Amino acid sequence: MPYHATAQRPGWEALPASVRAAVATRLGAPVVEARVAGAGFTRGFAAVLRTADGASAFVKAAARAEQPRLVDWYAREAAILTRLPTGLPVPGLRWTLCEAGWYALCLEPVDGRTPRLPWDPAELASTLTGFADVAAALADPPAELTSLGLPRLADLARDNILWWVEVAAGREPAPPLPDPVRGRLTELVALESLLPGYAADATGLTHGDLRVDNVLIDRSGSARFCDWPWLCHGPAWFDLAGLLITGYAGGLDVDSLFDTHPAAADAPADALDVTLAALAGYHLTAAASAPSTASAHLPAHQRWTGEQALGWLARRQGWT
Structure with missing residues (x-):
């Protein structure tokens, strides 16, 4: 999966003139160059903008009439970024604006790129070390952050992540499964059903959507973690498992x-298996119903992720 080139985004000139003018005003100089972000699966505008005075900024924007959910995600991310503990490897928020039915947020630009796949050992080590720092800082989150009324992974799991139970009940079509897993639906349901209980015991917060395309490796080799609208009450090992799916695909231990x-x-002994079962069911099911507002590459990402999660789980369970 070419995660550096999955996005389908409008260019700078496609934004309404009044929005472009408002952004340039906030930036303090006319925009002379826009490098559209290649990673990601939404169709929102996202680009590094360079201005006539030599400054740069990363700006994301969407129209509420066309992409109301994306606007809500951007606004949620802005609220979260202003309340994250200081010193984390996260692009800082500079400002937000509303103009002509559009919402935009401006972040510090990161001179970096998505990690190479298969994982480069140094980039993987940097990413895992950086995430350890993030997880430690969010284990006891500040009150101003939790006051946002962040969702709980336990509830998200029940409402939107656990799909094997729906397949078993006949309420959702069964996704294509390889032979070693085809007769394991009962085990998959049993494993994924443990996730809400495990997540409910967590006292800290976690990113909620830690994928390789939400990581940037800067010129110093350090990892920066992006896209924070899904911060939630839950265990950091859930995100760790999701991130390492790309490592499994690359043959890593x-x-x-x-x-x-x-x-x-502090993860339960079967936390990894539980998470892989849940993520496999979620991604394989979601691949068949990707929203039209998403990138056309999203179904392929979801199928691939689900297949890798299921393959990793099958190996661990001895189903292969």
Whole structure:
């Protein structure tokens, strides 16, 4: 999956003139160059803008009439970014604006790129170390952050992540499954059903959507973590498992990487299996019903992610 080139976004000139003018005013100089972000699966505008005075900024924007959910996500991300603990490897928020039915947020630009796949060892080490710092800082989050009324992973799981139970009940079509897994629906339901209870015990917060395309490796080799609208009350090991799915695809010893990471220190013994079962069901089911407002590459990403999660789980369970 070419995560550096999955996005389908409008260019700078496609934004209404009044929106472009408002953004340029906030930036303090005319925009002379726009480098549209290639990663991601939404169709919202996202680009590094360079202005006539030599400054740069990363700006995301969407029209409420056409993409109301995306506008809500951007606004939620802005509220979260202003309340995250200081010092985290996260692009800082500069400003937001509303103009002509559009919402925009401006972030500090990161001179970096998505990690190479298969994972480069140094980039993987940097990413896992950076996430350990993030997880530690969010283990006891500040009150101003939790006051936002953030969702709970336990509730998100019940409402939107657990799909094997729906398949078993006949309420959702069964996704294509490889032979070793085809007769394991009962086990998949049993594993995923444990996620809400495990997540409910967590006292901290976690990113909620930690994928390789939400990581940037800057010129110093450090990892920066992006796209924060899904911050939620939940265990950091959930995001760790999701991130390492790309490592499994690359043949890494992902079991050891999970078991030895600080974010998994207090994880239940079967937390990894539970998470892989849930993510496999979610992605394989979602691949058949991607929204029209998303990138056309989203179904392929979801199928691939679901297949890798299921393959990793099958290996761990001895189903292969």
